[in-house]
Amino acid sequence: MTHPGPAGQGPGSDAAYVFAVCRDTRAVQTADLTGLPGMPGGGRVRLVASGALAAVVQTVPAADFTDEVWQTRLADRQEIERYARAHHEVVSAAAALGPAVPLPLATLYHDDERVRGVLDDEAARFHGALRRIAHHAEWGVKVYRSTAPPEPRVAAAPARPGPPAPGAGLAYLNRKRGVHDRREQSRAEALSVAESVDAELRGLAAASRRLRTHGAALAGEQRVHVLNATYLVAADRADALRRAVEALRERTDAQIELSGPWVPYSFVGEA
Template sequence: MNRGLYAYAITRDRPAEVTGAWLIGHRDLALVVAEVDLDRFTGLDFDEPAEDSPLAVLAREHDAVVRAVFRHEPVLPLRFGTVLEGTDAALRLLAVRHDEALARLHQVEGRREWGVRVRAAARKPVELDGLSGTAYLTLRRRNLTAADDTRRDAAALHEELTRAAAESTRRDLAGDVLLDAAYLVDAGREDDFHAEIHRLSGELGLSVEITGPWPPYSFTTMELADA
């Protein structure tokens, strides 16, 4: 069996009970790790959406450990699939990234991530029989104008929510998604943040999907390849 040390997140070096994982500490920081069978990470199909796929099972296990620590301490989640050679590599990572990680932990402390997604409204099918060319072009221009208005409204929503959050980031868009963003919000201001979402989406006529709360997955920027 091919074994390795799987790294879930960086946190503070304080006692923590995490089923199946433990902490490797160094100067007030700790790496949340577990010994794993590396064969589970070979041949994964990243295009497989099924909830019972090997990739989905591993991703849920990763999230469960990160969340278990996040309930008590701030965390910097590491990229899914981060594997180290052993304890020495873990200590080396913490030493190289010490000041950066400690500062970032302070920045995310007391804050949680919320996701907001806006989709374009589904268009009703148009009956083209008997529709003149002029009428068709008029309808097409009207639809394009409406789509542009919705994109601008989604951008305005993001701008306002960014002001209400400690940090924000936008993700790449796909399909009918007009806004896919994450916001890092102070725990004590979450009610106000959600009230702002509902107020703005109502005023702008946008259909909004909200996910969370999450650990700050979208706000961990450390690259570990050169650590």
């Protein structure tokens, strides 16, 4: 789905903000979404239906979502988190009624008619995504390994005048080489753990994605982030996933963080 902004609209004009697309079922039709705040300054949250699909939308001031305004907002962490939370709250409410395809933050169209046109034009894609995520949730898994302990420091011998003892330089190089070798071994073991965790969890999932791992600043000085992945898991396999993670913690001695269940943002394809 494309994400055109409200370019070309005059001052004071409105745009249709789209949160999610779902099936136009009785549960969706009878749900009261009007109590959700949605985007700051927007109207009531409502449905725009076409065929067997319905979009969860809100009328918002077009001037609040111009490229210039949105770029400024992206630079303000608190402000962008405020909009992201508002977006996620509506998406979560829609997903509670049945499978819902979450749309990216700040997806806007000129008006309801254009939204209906997109529902018609992209119907096959939306239906495919809805089938894929029905009765499934997204789970996040992060795996950390403790960093290798530093090499024990040996007290330096008192300084003595005269030339260094024979072989002192070679001993120093060997110590440095040993530190490097231990680091490489620890890194290889950590990556092996990440692969084994991912392989086992993929066996429980309908789909999975590997994401970028965090740097040392986010992971912490005492651990290294070796796996950042997300899994699409059927609702009836959620308990099996939890048990598998607990067993992997015990077997690998790794720090494994499990989060979820979430709306499956990562598995809706291009919709």
